[in-house]
Every structure is written in C-alpha cells, then in structure tokens.
Amino acid sequence: MMGLIWSGIVTGALYALGALGLVLIFKSSKVLNFAFGNQAGLAAFIVYALVDSLHFSWGASVALAFVASIAVAGILCVAIYPIALKSELNAVIASLGCGLVLQGITVMLFGTSVVSLDLPIGQGVMHVAGFLITTYDVLVVGVAIALIAAIYLLIEKTRLGVVFRAVSTAAEASRISGISILQVHLGAWFGAALLGVIGALLIVPTTYLSPVTVPTFMLQAFVAAAIGGFESLVGAVLGGVTVGILMNLFNYYGSPEYTNTFLVFVVLAILTIFPGGFFSPRGFGRA
Amino acid sequence: VLKPDGRRTLIAAPQIIVCLALLAIPALFGNYLVYVAALVLTNAVAIISISFLLRYAGEVSIGHNLFMAVGAFSVAILRMHFSVPFPIDLVCAMGFSALIGLVVAFPSRQLSGIYLSVATLAVGLTVPEFASIVNNVFGGSQAVYVSLPRALGAPPIEVQYFVALLTFLLVVAAVRMFRRSRQGLALIVARDHGRAAESFGVSLRWCRLSAFTISAAIAGLAGGAFAYVTQSVASDSFTFWNAVYLLVGATIGLRSLSLTGSLAGSLFITVLPQIFAGSGALPPILFGTALYLCVLAGTHWKEITDNLLRLRRELRP
Numbered sequence: 001m002m003g004l005i006w007s008g009i010v011t012g013a014l015y016a017l018g019a020l021g022l023v024l025i026f027k028s029s030k031v032l033n034f035a036f037g038n039q040a041g042l043a044a045f046i047v048y049a050l051v052d053s054l055h056f057s058w059g060a061s062v063a064l065a066f067v068a069s070i071a072v073a074g075i076l077c078v079a080i081y082p083i084a085l086k087s088e089l090n091a092v093i094a095s096l097g098c099g100l101v102l103q104g105i106t107v108m109l110f111g112t113s114v115v116s117l118d119l120p121i122g123q124g125v126m127h128v129a130g131f132l133i134t135t136y137d138v139l140v141v142g143v144a145i146a147l148i149a150a151i152y153l154l155i156e157k158t159r160l161g162v163v164f165r166a167v168s169t170a171a172e173a174s175r176i177s178g179i180s181i182l183q184v185h186l187g188a189w190f191g192a193a194l195l196g197v198i199g200a201l202l203i204v205p206t207t208y209l210s211p212v213t214v215p216t217f218m219l220q221a222f223v224a225a226a227i228g229g230f231e232s233l234v235g236a237v238l239g240g241v242t243v244g245i246l247m248n249l250f251n252y253y254g255s256p257e258y259t260n261t262f263l264v265f266v267v268l269a270i271l272t273i274f275p276g277g278f279f280s281p282r283g284f285g286r287a
Numbered sequence: 288v289l290k291p292d293g294r295r296t297l298i299a300a301p302q303i304i305v306c307l308a309l310l311a312i313p314a315l316f317g318n319y320l321v322y323v324a325a326l327v328l329t330n331a332v333a334i335i336s337i338s339f340l341l342r343y344a345g346e347v348s349i350g351h352n353l354f355m356a357v358g359a360f361s362v363a364i365l366r367m368h369f370s371v372p373f374p375i376d377l378v379c380a381m382g383f384s385a386l387i388g389l390v391v392a393f394p395s396r397q398l399s400g401i402y403l404s405v406a407t408l409a410v411g412l413t414v415p416e417f418a419s420i421v422n423n424v425f426g427g428s429q430a431v432y433v434s435l436p437r438a439l440g441a442p443p444i445e446v447q448y449f450v451a452l453l454t455f456l457l458v459v460a461a462v463r464m465f466r467r468s469r470q471g472l473a474l475i476v477a478r479d480h481g482r483a484a485e486s487f488g489v490s491l492r493w494c495r496l497s498a499f500t501i502s503a504a505i506a507g508l509a510g511g512a513f514a515y516v517t518q519s520v521a522s523d524s525f526t527f528w529n530a531v532y533l534l535v536g537a538t539i540g541l542r543s544l545s546l547t548g549s550l551a552g553s554l555f556i557t558v559l560p561q562i563f564a565g566s567g568a569l570p571p572i573l574f575g576t577a578l579y580l581c582v583l584a585g586t587h588w589k590e591i592t593d594n595l596l597r598l599r600r601e602l603r604p
Contacts, residue, residue, distance in 0.1 A: 100575030108568035226405040268394040
C-alpha cells in the first residue's frame with residue numbers, strides 16, 4: 001500500500017510539473033495551452049538527436065533543448081496573444097492548431113520512429129521501510145520539489161513575482177501602471193516551457209520516445225490542472241499528485257485496462273463538487 | 288451569428304445544385320472517389336455535431352471521438368449479432384450515443400469553457416477502453432466488420448455512399464428545422480443572454496444538457512454512417528487527434544451548420560490526408576496552420592478588413 005502510494009507520488013510529481021506549466025501560462029495569459037505536450041515532446045526529441053546522433057554531452061544537449069523550446073514558446077505566445085485578448089475559447093482552438101503544427105514538425109524532423117532515451121543516472125535501488133526506491137524515483141521527486149519550491153519563492157518573494165501576480169489578477173490595471181503585459185506573458189511561457197522540457201525528459205525513461213508519447217502523457221496533466229483549478233499553482237501540484245496516486249491505486253486494486261475510464265469518473269466527480277477545481281478563485285486565489 | 292429567420296427558405300438554389308451534384312457522384316466517378324466522397328459526407332455530419340455545440344452552447348468539445356465510436360460500434364454490433372435492419376440500427380446508434388452524451392453532460396452541466404473542454408478531453412481518451420469492453424462482451428479481436436444491406440442489387444459502393452448521403456441530408460434538414468423550433472430559440476437566448484433566458488423560465492443547465500446531448504447524438508449518427516462506409520470498426524479510427532481534426536473542419540467551415548459550410552470543412556479534413564497519404568507530417572502542419580489562421584481571422588476580422596480598406600485607399604493614386 002505504501003509502495004503503491006509512493007509510486008503514485010512519483011508519477012504524480014510528473015503530472016504536477018506539467019500541470020504547473022499549464023497553470024503558469026493560464027494565470028498570466030488566460031490561455032489553456034494545448035500545444036504544451038507537443039512543445040515538450042519536440043524538446044525531448046531534440047535532446048535525443050543531439051545525444052544519440054551528434055554525440056553531444058548531456059548538459060549541452062539539454063541546454064540547447066532549453067534554448068529551442070524557449071524560442072518555440074516565444075513564437076507561440078506572440079501568436080496566440082492577440083487571440084487570447086479577445087476570447088478564451090478561441091485561444092484554446094488556436095493553441096490546438098499550434099499543437100498540430102508542432103506535431104507535424106516533430107514527425108517531419110524525426111520521423112515516426114520509436115526510440116528510447118535514458119537519463120544519465122545509475123540504476124540504484126534502495127530499501128527504505130520495506131519498499132523499493134530507485135534512483136530514478138528519488139530524482140523525479142527531488143527535481144519536482146526543487147522546481148515547485150523555486151517557483152513558489154519566485155512568485156511569492158520576488159519583485160518579478162509581484163509583477164506576475166499583478167498581471168494575473170488585474171491585467172488592465174497593471175498595463176496602466178506601466179507593466180508590459182506581453183513581457184510578463186513571455187516570461188510565464190518561457191518558465192512553463194522549461195518545466196515541460198524537464199518533465200518530458202523525466203517521463204521518457206519510463207516508456208519510450210515517439211512523437212505521441214509525451215503529448216499523450218501531458219494530456220493527463222490537463223486533467224490534473226483542471227482538478228486543481230486552472231487558477232491555482234498549489235492546485236496544480238495537488239491535482240497532479242491526486243491523479244498520480246488515484247491512478248496507481250486503481251491500476252493495482254481495479255483493472256489497469258480501464259484507467260482512463262476511471263479517470264473520467266474521478267474528474268467528473270471532483271468537478272461536480274468543485275466546479276472550478278479544488279482551489280477555485282473565490283477560495284484561495286493567490287498562489 | 289445566425290441570421291434572422293425571415294429571409295431563409297427551407298431550400299435555396301445553391302443547395303439544390305449541391306444536392307443534385309451529390310446525387311450524381313456515384314454515376315460519374317470510380318469506386319475510390321465515391322468512397323472518398325462518402326467519407327466526406329460522414330465527416331461532414333461529425334463536423335455538424337461540433338459546430339452545433341459551438342453555436343448553440345458556445346462550448347468546445349475535443350471528446351466527440353467517443354460519441355462517434357459509440358455510434359460506429361453500435362451499428363457494427365447490432366448488425367452482426369442482432370441482425371437489426373438498416374435504418375433502425377442507425378437510429379439505435381443515435382440513441383446510444385445520446386445516452387452516453389447525457390451521462391457525460393449531466394455531471395458536467397455546471398462546467399463551461401475550458402473546464403468542459405478538459406472534461407471532454409478525458410472522455411475522448413476512453414475510446415480504446417470502450418472498444419475493449421465491446422470486444423470483451425461480444426467477442427472478437429480489434430476490428431468489427433459491418434455487413435451491408437442488400438438493396439435492389441446495387442453495388443456495395445453505392446450502398447455505402449447513399450447511406451452516408453441520406454444521413455447527411457437528414458441531419459442538415461433536421462438541424463435547419465431545429466433552428467426555428469422553440470428549443471433552438473431557447474438555446475440561443477440562453478447562450479447570448481443567460482440572465483434574460485432565465486427570467487423567461489429557460490433553465491441554463493437544461494440548455495447545456497440538451498445542446499450537448501443533441502450534439503452527441505449527431506456524432507453517433509456520423510459514427511454509424513462511418514461504420515457503413517468503412518465496413519470495419521476499430522478504435523484507431525477515433526483517437527484524440529480525430530476529435531481535433533473535427534474541430535479543424537468545424538472552424539474551417541466557419542462553424543456553419545449548413546449543407547455547403549459543413550461540406551467545405553469536411554472536404555478539407557478528408558481530402559488533404561488522402562492527397563498527402565505518403566507524408567505523416569504535412570496534414571497536421573496544414574491543419575494546424577489553417578486552424579490558427581481561421582481563428583485569427585475570426586477574432587480580428589474587423590481589424591483585417593479595416594487595414595485592407597486603408598491599404599486600398601493609400602494605393603489609389
């Protein structure tokens with residue numbers, strides 16, 4: 001039981017990273033970015049190509065992938081910005097369009113091949129209190145906690161965070177106070193893109209890398225973000241961990257064949273009780 | 288925005304021409320083209336279901352692949368195991384998908400906007416599991432085959448085509464009549480002026496529920512017709528990306544519920560992948576670009592036309 005919950009937390013941490021990226025984007029620019037999974041998937045393929053074909057070092061490849069995904073995020077942010085100002089729903093459709101384009105570009109550059117991409121870490125295993133913990137698990141949870149803490153500190157304790165919160169709560173008023181809205185949006189999209197790349201690199205070792213694996217995994221992050229409420233960063237983390245643990249428990253006690261059906265019931269049940277997610281703006285709006 | 292009713296007759300001249308052209312297709316073209324045309328018709332029905340939801344509820348669904356799958360599997364199973372004859376199996380398919388639509392819509396009747404979109408996304412992801420449930424209950428492996436009705440000795444391709452055409456024309460006519468019905472007006476008032484609708488005694492939740500259920504029913508009908516056309520039903524035909532493609536078609540067709548609008552959107556999403564069958568990369572790029580440009584044009588129509596007018600004034604000597 002504890003082991004199940006632990007592995008649920010590991011998966012949940014990955015969902016939480018994805019959901020956190022989505023919420024960062026949503027809070028700043030009111031766009032539910034359906035291209036997010038494709039952005040992350042493209043970055044993972046870039047790392048793969050650099051490491052595997054061009055024999056770059058891991059650090060250099062990841063740094064280049066960061067640069068590339070920031071560039072892509074910048075383009076998407078500027079492309080969707082004018083639409084998002086007019087209508088939330090049209091921005092959703094536009095981001096789906098951008099996701100399709102990125103999907104096509106990924107296939108065009110890297111083909112539909114299925115490859116594997118492992119992290120440069122050992123296969124260590126520890127026994128703690130009667131259940132197994134791998135190095136991979138520790139890395140995932142450690143990275144997730146570090147990133148979540150960093151984002152929390154950034155938003156709550158720095159001037160940058162004040163600006164972000166200002167734009168998020170009252171865009172028009174912050175524009176009048178001399179804040180460049182587009183710059184804040186770009187910052188949020190860049191941050192989210194980095195989260196996406198890190199999330200993708202951590203996801204891929206558990207399965208394999210194809211043009212659809214990362215986007216498909218990220219679709220669950222949307223569900224996690226919805227459960228937590230798109231307005232809340234705390235909600236994103238909680239939603240991710242909730243989805244991770246519940247799906248893992250269901251896989252063990254229920255039947256793993258019907259995980260997605262189970263997830264639909266969970267989502268509909270939670271959203272019926274909390275129509276705006278756990279942390280709807282009326283309750284705990286801030287972080 | 289829908290035009291006022293007064294100027295519309297039930298059938299106008301362009302529609303008659305398109306109808307006649309559609310009727311003539313099997314006589315004019317070879318089997319492959321007739322097959323593609325039949326696919327265009329079924330996709331047009333599916334696009335109408337998405338446009339219907341966009342127009343009457345203002346909601347985006349990316350989970351309609353499930354309702355299509357329900358319709359398609361219903362037709363396949365009903366024909367194979369229960370020998371249900373032709374029009375009745377399609378009606379049943381519509382009923383089943385409406386029922387599933389109701390099951391999904393009832394708990395999400397308070398949701399709107401992005402929360403509903405994500406809920407439909409989760410719903411759409413269950414298609415492979417739905418297919419495996421069907422296969423477990425009725426036996427069978429991945430794909431279920433669909434037998435065609437023997438109609439007056441007509442060749443199979445014509446039966447496939449005319450089932451699709453009949454479904455399409457009936458759906459277009461029904462949606463057109465719905466626009467003038469009390470329920471249709473209620474949905475539009477509820478969408479545009481929620482408070483006013485409530486003060487007239489129209490329940491907003493009921494409106495959401497009915498719009499979603501009707502849309503699911505239309506998608507189920509599209510799935511049923513799809514089963515007739517392709518003659519084999521498998522969950523691969525109803526992925527998340529298929530649902531997104533339907534949204535592309537609906538947006539390209541300017542969310543139109545009409546004969547020509549839905550056909551235009553459907554032509555785009557059906558024919559392009561056939562042309563670029565060799566390349567998996569081009570259709571998504573073209574679809575995505577078209578989707579983005581349509582939305583951009585839709586939200587910034589006034590700015591674009593204003594700028595074009597200014598440009599013309601400046602260019603004129």
